Amino acid sequence: MAKKLIAVTSGAFKPGERIPQRHAYPEEGKNVSPALSWSGVPPATMELALLCDDPDAPTPQPWVHWVIYRIPASAAGLPEGIADSREVRNPVGALQGMNSWKRIGWGGPLPPAGHGIHHYHFKLYALDAPLALPAGATKDELLRAMTGHVLAEGELIGTFQR
Numbered sequence: 001m002a003k004k005l006i007a008v009t010s011g012a013f014k015p016g017e018r019i020p021q022r023h024a025y026p027e028e029g030k031n032v033s034p035a036l037s038w039s040g041v042p043p044a045t046m047e048l049a050l051l052c053d054d055p056d057a058p059t060p061q062p063w064v065h066w067v068i069y070r071i072p073a074s075a076a077g078l079p080e081g082i083a084d085s086r087e088v089r090n091p092v093g094a095l096q097g098m099n100s101w102k103r104i105g106w107g108g109p110l111p112p113a114g115h116g117i118h119h120y121h122f123k124l125y126a127l128d129a130p131l132a133l134p135a136g137a138t139k140d141e142l143l144r145a146m147t148g149h150v151l152a153e154g155e156l157i158g159t160f161q162r
Helices: 139-146
Strands: 007-009 036-039 047-054 063-072 118-127 150-160
Touching (some): 036 118, 047 139, 063 139
Parallel strands (some): 007 150
Antiparallel strands (some): 007 036, 047 118, 118 150
């Protein structure tokens, strides 16, 4: 059975368009997480999780920019500028994990200069059970914990180039 698709959008950029400079990593921008919205979350959803990574990074695995989970099922999105803290204030109850810079929270785009256009995949997952993951989890830990619990998913892709 195919998983239901969730529509994921951002007021900061449209699908396939450039992520604004303010959301880029500090060398290039202000490292402000973008606001995201979604719709089409199944009624049976217990909580949501979001990953953002860059598969164009010149690393063996995609570069992880954001790991945020235990987002309440009632949340219709994430506000701009979520603080780099393990526990999130809005939406209440959400937790953040470790990005590829070994830091908690959002790490904006910073592809190598001259490396071409990079694609940033914001992937939202609707889960049928609460995750028993503490704050600070890695992408791999989150993916393992979600195994067998994904009801639906959605994706928004933005680009960035230096």
